[in-house]
Amino acid sequence: MKQEVDLLAIAAHRDDVELTCGGTLAKAVKAGHRVGVVDLTQGEAGTRGDAATRAAEAERAAKVLGVHVRLNAALPDAHLENNETSRLKVVTLIRQAKPRVVILPFPVGRHPDHRIASELGRDACYLAGLAKYGGHGEPHRPFKVLYALAYREDPVKPSFVVDISDVFETKMTAVRCYGSQFDGAKAAGEIHPTGQDLYELIRVQSAHYGSLIRRPYGEPFFCHETLEVQDVLQLGVQSL
Ligand SMILES: [Zn+2]
Numbered sequence: 001m002k003q004e005v006d007l008l009a010i011a012a013h014r015d016d017v018e019l020t021c022g023g024t025l026a027k028a029v030k031a032g033h034r035v036g037v038v039d040l041t042q043g044e045a046g047t048r049g050d051a052a053t054r055a056a057e058a059e060r061a062a063k064v065l066g067v068h069v070r071l072n073a074a075l076p077d078a079h080l081e082n083n084e085t086s087r088l089k090v091v092t093l094i095r096q097a098k099p100r101v102v103i104l105p106f107p108v109g110r111h112p113d114h115r116i117a118s119e120l121g122r123d124a125c126y127l128a129g130l131a132k133y134g135g136h137g138e139p140h141r142p143f144k145v146l147y148a149l150a151y152r153e154d155p156v157k158p159s160f161v162v163d164i165s166d167v168f169e170t171k172m173t174a175v176r177c178y179g180s181q182f183d184g185a186k187a188a189g190e191i192h193p194t195g196q197d198l199y200e201l202i203r204v205q206s207a208h209y210g211s212l213i214r215r216p217y218g219e220p221f222f223c224h225e226t227l228e229v230q231d232v233l234q235l236g237v238q239s240l
Helices: 016-030 053-064 084-097 114-126 165-176 199-211
Strands: 007-011 035-041 069-075 102-107 144-148 160-163 219-223
Touching: 007 016, 007 084, 007 114, 016 035, 016 102, 016 144, 016 160, 016 165, 016 219, 035 053, 035 084, 035 114, 053 069, 053 165, 069 084, 069 165, 084 114, 102 114, 114 144, 160 199, 165 199, 199 219
Parallel strands: 007 035, 007 102, 035 069, 102 144
Antiparallel strands: 144 219, 160 219
């Protein structure tokens, strides 16, 4: 199977990418791009479900989103570390997938694995481009690194929001594949409980991010670099 992709989302746990950027991944697939996911752990430390159940759920969710490649780094769940061993593993996966754009978790997170995954992912993106670093495969450095900002409460304005209105139901179908994690749940990952059903919380949050770009549903992202504009007349989102 061809492992190379245009867009690669890297996250700590199976279900993380569906929650934070599932709509963006589905939209990229619809646009004709090759899309991949790297789950860093297998979910063996999760309170609900076991690793085998979560593997089957992740496979179903990948099919729903239409992603072409889903890889697992098999790093220790709840004990994720940014060390030599884990960097080598992720560098090898990045070299296999050769993405132009990588989506990582936001650098701040409630779950320690989310914070570590962000730092580990960014370091591995850089190191994958060093010819003499080690690991397997040809050197490859992704062009762009984006951070999924969904559900975070940090005082950080999104650098941009992706309009996921036309793929919102696809995102929700993918999220619902994780019945072992989410059925009856009131919180998940970076989503704090409000007493409402988790699926309703995701809808409400997605609608909020959508409202920032005057669309029904959106997913927010942060990037360190300044975004380039060639023609100010093409700018979206009404000011007044
Ligand atoms: Zn997670």
